[in-house]
Every structure is written in structure tokens, then in C-alpha cells.
Amino acid sequence: MMLRLSGVTVRFGDRTALDAVDLTVEDHETVCLLGPSGSGKSTLLRVVAGLQPADAGRVSLSGRDQADVPTHRRGLGLMFQDHQLFPQQDVAGNIAFGLRTGVRSGGGAGARPGAGRLSKAERAERVSELLELVGLPGAQERAVGSLSGGEQQRVALARALAPTPRLLMLDEPLGQLDRGLRERLTVELRQLFRRLGTTVLAVTHDQGEAFALADRVVVMRAGRVAQTGTPREVWQRPASSFVARFLGFENIVPATVRERGADTPWGRVQVPKGTPSGRCELLVRPAGVRLTPPEEGLKCTVTGITFRGGASAMVSVLLQPVAGPPLTAESPLSRAPDLDETVGVTFTGHEVVVLPNAAEPA
Structure with a gap:
């Protein structure tokens, strides 16, 4: 079991953002959190990442309680809707950022953040490999400002994958793209994650994106899990x-x-x-x-x-x-x-x- 949430609760004043949520993600599984705005999807992602403390409950990664583990020590890859690329650095610099602060390439699920540093030549080789993976070969020296929205998403994905995270977390990763490009990238992401064996926890409000990407869909409502199942199960037999x-x-x-x-x-x-x-x-x-x-x-x-x-x-x-x-x-x-x-x-x-x-x- 890569990830287990047990009774996770988060409150903001009188509002309960997460209400005793239980959730599991298996190794090499892609799970999509699906639901309307305010359902608790992004809060759950932030709790797993260590960016939001839980008021109750437990988060475990590979069987280890993460209560006292800071974000940079959890071995996670994070990719957000707004890319969060560094405009002053070129494509290679953005991707290499994760390598300078992350784990040695090939560390996989058992790797530890900070377990080793790559040499300059090794970083360049890893950047080249990642750009091939995301469909942007030879883009190392391109300026971030010259990239299209889809290209920026690919660079953000490469940066998130750079340290070989044991769990990749995506928060509305394709939300700013037009529908046609979003659909194409969703298919590409699905194929890429399967090829790499990546474990993924993704947040989206778009059912088509979730159903195309996920092995399992978790529908959330008002901080609770309303239904979980394969895309076919949820589509054919909605629980409510x-x-x-x-x-x-x-x-x-x-x-x-x-x-x-x-x-x-x-x-x-x-x-x-x-x-x-x-x-x-x-x-x-x-x-x-x-x-x-x-x-x-x-x-x-x-x-x-x-x-x-x-x-x-x-x-x-x-x-x-x-x-x-x-x-x-x-x-x-x-x-x-x-x-x-x-x-x-x-x-x-x-x-x-x-x-x-x-x-x-x-």
C-alpha cells in the first residue's frame, strides 16, 4: 500500500473541509479525486503533501506515519494547475530544480529524499531523458515564456517526475488548457504513467479527465467520500x-x-x-x-x-x-x-x- 488515509479530518473554523476521510492508493495505481469546488479534494492533497496539518486522523506512506515528516522528506512529486515554473530559468533549469533537491534518478518507491546528488552531467542526461518522455525533445534551452500552455504543462510534469517520486500528486493539472489539448494530454499521461509504473493521486473537477486517467475514481462531497470505484463502476452504478x-x-x-x-x-x-x-x-x-x-x-x-x-x-x-x-x-x-x-x-x-x-x- 503506497498511501493510506485513516479518519483524516481538517477544520477551518466552523467549517469542516475533510470529515473523517479514509482512502487508500496501491502501488502503481492512478486514483483521481473528483468533485465540485469545495468538496475537499485539494485540501486532501495538501494534507498528503504535508502542506496542511490534519486536525485528526493519520496519513501513512509505504506504511510509515507521516505526522512528523516535512514535505521535502516525503518523496512526493507535485504538479499544480498554474505550472509554477521559474520564468528566470530555461526549461532545463526548471526540470533540474527537482534533481538538485530530490532523490537520485532510479530511486523509485523505496528511495529517500536527499539520498544522493547527481553530477552536472548526470543531471543533463536526466533532463534530456525526461524531455523525451514528455514529448519535448531538445527543448532544454527554451525560455519558459516562449512555451505554449500545453508545453508548460509538459515541463511541469517533467520537473515533478525528475526525482523519481514514490507518489506523484496532480492538482487540476490540465485545468487551464482548452478541451481538445486537455483530452490529448490526458491520454498521453495515462500511457506515460502505465509505462513508468508511477503511483498517482490526482485532483480534478472534470469527470471526462478523471475517467480517462484513473484506475479508480473517488467522488467527494462536502469533505466526505460519496463513492469510490473503477470509472466503469461509478459511471454504470452511481451510489446516489x-x-x-x-x-x-x-x-x-x-x-x-x-x-x-x-x-x-x-x-x-x-x-x-x-x-x-x-x-x-x-x-x-x-x-x-x-x-x-x-x-x-x-x-x-x-x-x-x-x-x-x-x-x-x-x-x-x-x-x-x-x-x-x-x-x-x-x-x-x-x-x-x-x-x-x-x-x-x-x-x-x-x-x-x-x-x-x-x-x-x-
Whole structure:
């Protein structure tokens, strides 16, 4: 186990930023902390780094309690959203900074900060190697100010990787980049971490970035862990209406389950076999909202159409039923209805998720 948090609590006056959080990160695993602003993601990262003391709980790295270990002795690599590069130094100088204060290259998870210093020639060789890794070969002498945003992110990553940290921590690493570049770099990061066997704890509010990068996703809310699981598990089976809505699902209504169906504001909806009777909340994925002729289902008016792009050329269709809250459906562009058209809707049972009807913190 590379990292273990046990009951970690942080308070700022009357506000609890982290509330008895338990978390583990295995060796060579990439874990993404996902959640809205104020959910405690960055505070958790700062606690692991030793930049924020915990009011209660324990942080262990490789089985050792870090309570009395300063940041520079924890063997961590840190990369932030704003790069924090040194403008007065060239690319090589920025990357070599971590080598001058960190561990000898190749130290890996068992290395100790300050365990050895590299010679000037060794530093130059390591800088060259890192620039190759992040896709900027030969950029040693370039000025930081001449780099694009994506190039600066690559240099910041190289600097964080320079001392071969046992745990690499990323705080919104791609947040300032445009979506296209962010998506490309996310794929590259995933491939790089797998190739190097790097252990990563990353913070993001972008679900697409988290799901593309992570082996495991931890969704946070109000200082607590709302759900943890693989990206597929979290996407297919959100643990609550909060998680579902944070992931972008809006087709959520209160329901009462009886036998194989549920009574909802949209009428009777089929639920998965074995669902216990009683009150709950029901999520119907947009892919499970089937558009039909008006006479064949719940009558709805098309109130909006949003093109989603991509090779599949899918659109999101916003619908206002004659009864109940709005619905969102997915449709191929070639079969999409027109704005203000009247359509029918039926529901596909395997796209229905039953959510617990439990009170959640604000």
C-alpha cells in the first residue's frame, strides 16, 4: 500500500473541509479525486503533501506515519494547475530544480529524499531523458515564456517526475488548457504513467479527465467520500442522486417500486430484477429514453437539441413531457426530431438505475 488515509479530518473554523476521510492508493495505481469546488479534494492533497496539518486522523506512506515528516522528506512529486515554473530559468533549469533537491534518478518507491546528488552531467542526461518522455525533445534551452500552455504543462510534469517520486500528486493539472489539448494530454499521461509504473493521486473537477486517467475514481462531497470505484463502476452504478447529477445525469425522479416496476411522475418504469419494494430515486440514462411516435408512449414536446459531436454524431434531445419533469434522450443525428415536434417516449429497463432514497448532506 503506497498511501493510506485513516479518519483524516481538517477544520477551518466552523467549517469542516475533510470529515473523517479514509482512502487508500496501491502501488502503481492512478486514483483521481473528483468533485465540485469545495468538496475537499485539494485540501486532501495538501494534507498528503504535508502542506496542511490534519486536525485528526493519520496519513501513512509505504506504511510509515507521516505526522512528523516535512514535505521535502516525503518523496512526493507535485504538479499544480498554474505550472509554477521559474520564468528566470530555461526549461532545463526548471526540470533540474527537482534533481538538485530530490532523490537520485532510479530511486523509485523505496528511495529517500536527499539520498544522493547527481553530477552536472548526470543531471543533463536526466533532463534530456525526461524531455523525451514528455514529448519535448531538445527543448532544454527554451525560455519558459516562449512555451505554449500545453508545453508548460509538459515541463511541469517533467520537473515533478525528475526525482523519481514514490507518489506523484496532480492538482487540476490540465485545468487551464482548452478541451481538445486537455483530452490529448490526458491520454498521453495515462500511457506515460502505465509505462513508468508511477503511483498517482490526482485532483480534478472534470469527470471526462478523471475517467480517462484513473484506475479508480473517488467522488467527494462536502469533505466526505460519496463513492469510490473503477470509472466503469461509478459511471454504470452511481451510489446516489448527488453522484449521478455530478456525472451529468438529469433524468432522476422519486419513485415507488412495486414488483418489477416503479411508479414515477413519468408513469410506470421497469426496474432491474431483484429491486426491493419501497421508495427510492430512479435514474434513467439518456440512452434508455426511446423516442417513438406520439401515440406509442409518454407524449413529450422537443424543447432543445444539442449536438454532441464525435464519430457517432449523437445529439441530446431535451423533452418536456405532458406530466413530470423534463427528460433528456440520446438520438443519432440522422434520426433526431425537430424542435417543437411532439414525440412519444418509452423506457429501456437495462438503462434504469435504482438510487437509495437517503438524506444526503447539503
